[in-house]
Amino acid sequence: MTIFLASLGFGLVTASVLAIAAVGFTLQFGVTDVLNLAYGAVMIAAAFIAYVVNQAGVSIWVGLVVAVAAGALGSVLLNAGVYTPFQRRGASPITMVIVSLGMTLIIEFGTQAIAGGTSVSYSMGQGPAVSADGLVLSTVQLVVIGLSVVVMAGTHVLLRYTRLGKAMRATAANKNLARNCGIRTARVITLTWAITGALCGLAGVVFAMDAGSFDATSTDLFLILILAATFLGGPGQAYGAMLGALVIGLATEISAAYITPSYKYVIAFVALLAMLGIRPSGLLGERAG
Amino acid sequence: MSSYYLINLLVYAAVDAMACLGLSQQFGVGGVTNFGFIIFQAAGGYMAAILALPDASANGGFQSYIGGLNLPFPVPWIGAAVAGGALALPFTFLVGRRLRGDFAAVGLLVTAVLLNLLVTNYRPLLNGDAGLSLIPQPLQGEFDPTSSSYQWIFTAGAIVCCALVYLLVSRITNSPYGRSLRAMRDNDTVADSLGKNLLAMRTTMLVTGGAIAGLSGGILVSYITTWSPAAWGYAETVVLFAAVIIGGAGNHLGAVLGAVLVPVGFEEVTRYIPTSNSLPPNLIPSLEWVAIGLLIVIFLWVRPQGILPERRRVIREAGTGLADTAPAAAAAVPVPAGPPPPESVTAAARPEGQRGSPDPQGPRSGEVVLRAVEVTREFGGVCAVAGVSFEVRHGTVTGLIGPNGAGKSTLLAMLAGTLPVSAGQISYLDQDVTGLPAYRRARLGLIRTFQLASEFKRLTVLENLLSAVPVNGGDSMRGALAGPRYWRGDEQAAIARARTLLKRFGLDELANSYAGDLSGGQRRLVEIMRALMAEPQMLLLDEPMAGVHPNLARRIGGELMSLAAEGLTVLMVEHELAIMDEFCDPVIAMAEGAVLAQGTMADLRGRAEVVEAYLVG
Numbered sequence: 001m002t003i004f005l006a007s008l009g010f011g012l013v014t015a016s017v018l019a020i021a022a023v024g025f026t027l028q029f030g031v032t033d034v035l036n037l038a039y040g041a042v043m044i045a046a047a048f049i050a051y052v053v054n055q056a057g058v059s060i061w062v063g064l065v066v067a068v069a070a071g072a073l074g075s076v077l078l079n080a081g082v083y084t085p086f087q088r089r090g091a092s093p094i095t096m097v098i099v100s101l102g103m104t105l106i107i108e109f110g111t112q113a114i115a116g117g118t119s120v121s122y123s124m125g126q127g128p129a130v131s132a133d134g135l136v137l138s139t140v141q142l143v144v145i146g147l148s149v150v151v152m153a154g155t156h157v158l159l160r161y162t163r164l165g166k167a168m169r170a171t172a173a174n175k176n177l178a179r180n181c182g183i184r185t186a187r188v189i190t191l192t193w194a195i196t197g198a199l200c201g202l203a204g205v206v207f208a209m210d211a212g213s214f215d216a217t218s219t220d221l222f223l224i225l226i227l228a229a230t231f232l233g234g235p236g237q238a239y240g241a242m243l244g245a246l247v248i249g250l251a252t253e254i255s256a257a258y259i260t261p262s263y264k265y266v267i268a269f270v271a272l273l274a275m276l277g278i279r280p281s282g283l284l285g286e287r288a289g
Numbered sequence: 290m291s292s293y294y295l296i297n298l299l300v301y302a303a304v305d306a307m308a309c310l311g312l313s314q315q316f317g318v319g320g321v322t323n324f325g326f327i328i329f330q331a332a333g334g335y336m337a338a339i340l341a342l343p344d345a346s347a348n349g350g351f352q353s354y355i356g357g358l359n360l361p362f363p364v365p366w367i368g369a370a371v372a373g374g375a376l377a378l379p380f381t382f383l384v385g386r387r388l389r390g391d392f393a394a395v396g397l398l399v400t401a402v403l404l405n406l407l408v409t410n411y412r413p414l415l416n417g418d419a420g421l422s423l424i425p426q427p428l429q430g431e432f433d434p435t436s437s438s439y440q441w442i443f444t445a446g447a448i449v450c451c452a453l454v455y456l457l458v459s460r461i462t463n464s465p466y467g468r469s470l471r472a473m474r475d476n477d478t479v480a481d482s483l484g485k486n487l488l489a490m491r492t493t494m495l496v497t498g499g500a501i502a503g504l505s506g507g508i509l510v511s512y513i514t515t516w517s518p519a520a521w522g523y524a525e526t527v528v529l530f531a532a533v534i535i536g537g538a539g540n541h542l543g544a545v546l547g548a549v550l551v552p553v554g555f556e557e558v559t560r561y562i563p564t565s566n567s568l569p570p571n572l573i574p575s576l577e578w579v580a581i582g583l584l585i586v587i588f589l590w591v592r593p594q595g596i597l598p599e600r601r602r603v604i605r606e607a608g609t610g611l612a613d614t615a616p617a618a619a620a621a622v623p624v625p626a627g628p629p630p631p632e633s634v635t636a637a638a639r640p641e642g643q644r645g646s647p648d649p650q651g652p653r654s655g656e657v658v659l660r661a662v663e664v665t666r667e668f669g670g671v672c673a674v675a676g677v678s679f680e681v682r683h684g685t686v687t688g689l690i691g692p693n694g695a696g697k698s699t700l701l702a703m704l705a706g707t708l709p710v711s712a713g714q715i716s717y718l719d720q721d722v723t724g725l726p727a728y729r730r731a732r733l734g735l736i737r738t739f740q741l742a743s744e745f746k747r748l749t750v751l752e753n754l755l756s757a758v759p760v761n762g763g764d765s766m767r768g769a770l771a772g773p774r775y776w777r778g779d780e781q782a783a784i785a786r787a788r789t790l791l792k793r794f795g796l797d798e799l800a801n802s803y804a805g806d807l808s809g810g811q812r813r814l815v816e817i818m819r820a821l822m823a824e825p826q827m828l829l830l831d832e833p834m835a836g837v838h839p840n841l842a843r844r845i846g847g848e849l850m851s852l853a854a855e856g857l858t859v860l861m862v863e864h865e866l867a868i869m870d871e872f873c874d875p876v877i878a879m880a881e882g883a884v885l886a887q888g889t890m891a892d893l894r895g896r897a898e899v900v901e902a903y904l905v906g
Contacts, residue, residue: 035391035392035395037395037398082586085590086589086590091589093389093390093391094322094390094391094394095589095593096391097322097391097394097395098322098530098534098585098589099585099586099589101324101398101527101530101582101585102527102531102581102582102583102584102585102586102589103582103586104582105524105527105578105579105581105582105585106579106582106583106586108578109575109576109577109578109579109582110575110579112571112575112578113571113572113575113576113579116569116570116571116572117569117570117571117575216575220402220523221402221406224399224402224403227395227399228399231392235392260410262406262410263407263410265403265406266403266407269399269400269403272396272399273383273396273399273400276383276388276392276393276395276396277382277383277388280387280388280389280392
């Protein structure tokens with residue numbers, strides 16, 4: 001029972017980090033139609049930017065804000081400089097994925113070239129631990145969970161109640177129709193890159209906090225969790241990604257407690273392949289035609 | 290330059306070129322984007338290793354692995370190819386028609402990352418992270434592997450294998466089967482509707498590419514005598530993709546060039562970078578990866594076709610070149626007797642030996658060919674087609690009219706099998722085809738065209754037409770491997786038929802131009818001709834005259850009428866009412882997903898509900 005509760009705690013933290021990342025990833029894909037595999041690379045680059053700020057003697061929470069801004073700016077530039085020109089030329093979805101894989105190498109190993117190949121950690125206190133019946137969480141972990149809840153609520157408000165959110169949903173559903181209805185889709189898409197890029201930057205920093213130590217290639221495997229959560233909920237579906245993140249986050253950590261930790265990604269992998277094979281539109285998506 | 294250096298270079302070049310040829314066949318020709326390509330090479334490497342290695346207890350049992358069969362050369366190499374090919378089979382569920390190509394690619398990428406993780410962490414299987422070493426080299430009991438002559442012979446063997454792979458993929462690509470693969474790559478939905486079995490073709494590509502990758506892994510392992518997870522990280526696949534994209538996807542010589550430029554070239558160039566203690570240890574390898582990423586993105590932008598683009602396949606007019614060898618081939622292969630008389634397009638469209646007709650007599654005039662019963666299609670909550678029932682009779686040109694959004698194209702897609710029905714039943718030639726996939730319906734002679742341009746862009750006009758021919762001995766992997774002598778007869782007959790059609794529609798000048806370079810109207814013609822080449826019993830045409838000059842539209846209508854008189858059945862969606870007046874009888878009017886009325890165009894003009902829904906707008 002103690003093992004279960006402890007792993008439940010880990011699971012909640014992983015699910016929180018994953019939810020932030022997956023909601024950003026799925027919105028990015030849904031609205032902009034780019035399956036941006038460089039998302040993990042942008043995450044880790046943002047985590048390193050926070051690290052640089054942190055090394056300068058500033059609190060990591062300031063670093064987090066800087067990383068969020070950098071993630072937003074970087075993603076907007078990535079879109080404007082690379083993806084949009086390719087899309088405007090009529091590149092096929094598969095070409096876009098290959099381009100994003102190329103960008104993954106550039107960003108990830110560019111980060112490694114600058115940062116070196118060694119693992120680093122933020123200098124930060126974990127705060128007093130809170131425990132309830134064997135479920136032990138540090139203050140930082142509680143803050144991560146809290147941040148995730150705020151992001152989920154914010155996403156809900158954005159999509160349901162704001163003009164921008166409605167425009168994003170309309171653009172995701174049918175870009176041409178949205179443009180013909182007077183929605184400035186180019187601006188909506190740029191704003192989407194900014195918002196999802198900010199989520200990506202945030203996810204990068206909380207991922208690095210949760211991991212303890214990280215290097216430039218740390219998000220290679222985490223990207224699999226993001227993809228699994230995204231496809232479990234249905235690509236493009238924000239609420240699906242939240243559900244997917246909860247399921248995958250809990251499943252990986254709880255399975256890690258009972259099997260060996262090195263195999264914890266297997267369950268995410270199986271979930272992902274099963275969804276791709278059986279129901280590519282996801283649990284919450286409409287049935288594939 | 291020492292001979293060791295040269296041997297090393299040549300073996301690596303041969304192995305990389307082989308892998309790139311496999312990828313070029315799979316991705317460049319077949320359009321199957323396999324981001325997990327490297328795991329097939331890995332599988333070959335491991336299989337060769339555990340077939341050649343003695344039992345795991347040998348050498349003091351310092352490494353643990355399964356197998357250890359101690360089998361002699363060439364068994365490990367053959368096993369490597371088999372392992373690579375067999376590994377492809379579990380992934381066939383990813384490459385069917387249902388899944389977007391980019392999603393399937395992601396699935397394969399994730400598989401590659403995960404398999405690497407598993408092999409790294411699970412030691413009993415393949416010695417985990419440390420990998421396998423002391424792998425026996427071919428015939429090392431009989432000869433001395435360290436001798437210069439052994440190494441040169443090994444190098445020659447690797448190059449010969451690479452050359453054989455080149456011949457293999459060239460033979461596949463240059464056959465009618467290769468043309469079908471390229472058609473699928475350019476537009477899979479259309480290839481499906483012309484009777485191509487996408488799942489079978491993609492599976493064949495995965496297995497072929499996998500076997501080639503496996504062989505390359507086997508050869509590599511028996512040269513370097515070690516194999517570990519570090520050698521096949523997911524990013525190695527990206528290197529091979531970079532090579533194929535830079536060399537020229539779809540051009541096998543380009544793949545070889547790419548292999549020399551990228552994997553081999555990078556290895557060599559970094560060899561000459563002076564090592565300096567002032568540099569951070571990871572800097573050079575990191576920058577190499579950055580450079581590969583940059584190369585991919587820049588090449589896709591500046592020269593997406595690669596250094597050596599896929600070559601345009603020009604087929605010369607009969608009587609020159611190719612045709613010289615035709616009589617000999619024709620004698621060996623049974624083909625429809627001679628080219629049809631050039632003045633008759635109908636004969637060209639419907640040769641002897643009709644395929645798909647269950648009864649040699651065929652349905653007689655006036656019999657029901659196609660019957661829809663309560664056919665329904667819902668998208669989300671919207672009912673695009675709501676319980677439509679009608680019949681199309683043999684030898685008629687039936688029109689289908691209705692305002693935009695009436696559900697005409699959706700209905701046509703369901704009849705052809707491009708879209709599944711939500712409810713209802715479709716029968717064709719007294720057979721229930723409701724559950725039949727599009728390619729099976731096409732093989733029964735039920736052929737559709739598309740509302741939007743659907744030519745195979747990187748096939749020539751003539752190739753577009755040839756791609757639809759249902760009976761061609763070379764349009765299968767087995768036929769392709771049998772070689773040109775086996776299929777040239779069928780091919781010549783098909784070319785003759787296609788030329789006749791092209792002359793008839795005035796496009797013979799453009800026979801060897803890329804279909805993607807034609808004007809909108811010309812592309813419509815190509816599509817109609819292609820549908821006729823498929824030897825249809827029934828045609829489903831979605832706005833065939835849209836964008837076509839009125840004179841030409843009239844000519845198409847005339848051709849359809851004369852084909853109908855000979856037994857072809859046509860169902861045609863069209864907005865141009867003059868066309869309906871002239872050529873279509875009966876005409877079905879649809880609005881809001883339902884059939885409003887059916888009759889002659891004159892009848893319909895007299896019906897108030899039709900006039901209200903459609904004619905006055």
